[in-house]
Amino acid sequence: MHAPVTAVLRRVNRVLLGLAGLLLVLAGGAVLAAGLDLPVPSWWPWSGPGDVLLTAARRQRWRAEGWWWPTVIAVLGVLVLLALWWLIAQFRRARLAEVLVDTGDGDAAVVRGRALESVLEADAAAQEGVARARVALTGRRTAPRTRIALLLEPHASPDEALAGLGGEALDRARTSAGLTALPTEARFRAVKHHARRVT
Numbered sequence: 001m002h003a004p005v006t007a008v009l010r011r012v013n014r015v016l017l018g019l020a021g022l023l024l025v026l027a028g029g030a031v032l033a034a035g036l037d038l039p040v041p042s043w044w045p046w047s048g049p050g051d052v053l054l055t056a057a058r059r060q061r062w063r064a065e066g067w068w069w070p071t072v073i074a075v076l077g078v079l080v081l082l083a084l085w086w087l088i089a090q091f092r093r094a095r096l097a098e099v100l101v102d103t104g105d106g107d108a109a110v111v112r113g114r115a116l117e118s119v120l121e122a123d124a125a126a127q128e129g130v131a132r133a134r135v136a137l138t139g140r141r142t143a144p145r146t147r148i149a150l151l152l153e154p155h156a157s158p159d160e161a162l163a164g165l166g167g168e169a170l171d172r173a174r175t176s177a178g179l180t181a182l183p184t185e186a187r188f189r190a191v192k193h194h195a196r197r198v199t
Contacts, residue, residue, distance in 0.1 A: 129156025
């Protein structure tokens with residue numbers, strides 16, 4: 001069985017943060033040692049307080065080469081794509097991939113998060129006055145939470161929609177998943193409609 005996406009992302013985040021921290025510590029140590037004029041090894045990038053990060057000779061060393069700029073642009077492009085992938089993954093990983101259900105015999109069954117979200121969305125959207133529902137499962141596999149966004153019709157009452165959501169849709173989802181509690185954050189938004197012109 002493949003590891004859940006959230007676990008993989010957690011490992012990737014730890015590795016990236018560890019590497020970034022290590023690089024920052026090494027760079028900071030090099031700058032601090034040079035700034036304090038401490039004895040440093042011969043391969044150390046800075047040798048004294050008057051030293052600079054990149055000399056003019058180093059900056060212009062490869063500029064005349066034909067491969068230099070395409071390589072720089074390609075490397076920067078790859079870094080930007082990786083940064084965008086990582087950023088998008090942070091938003092996507094908030095959704096819970098699966099929920100563990102206690103079967104009562106010492107084992108646990110797994111319910112797909114998308115399946116539970118779909119059922120909740122259908123139940124919530126079936127209520128009177130609800131035009132559309134969006135559900136996202138968050139939290140842990142053993143203690144899920146839900147975020148529900150309801151788009152209400154102009155004539156709908158938020159109080160009635162909230163009562164129906166808590167009394168029907170959430171109760172059914174909690175019972176079917178064998179959960180003792182299902183904390184929920186609900187947000188309501190009304191459908192935009194144009195005023196009628198009276199003549």
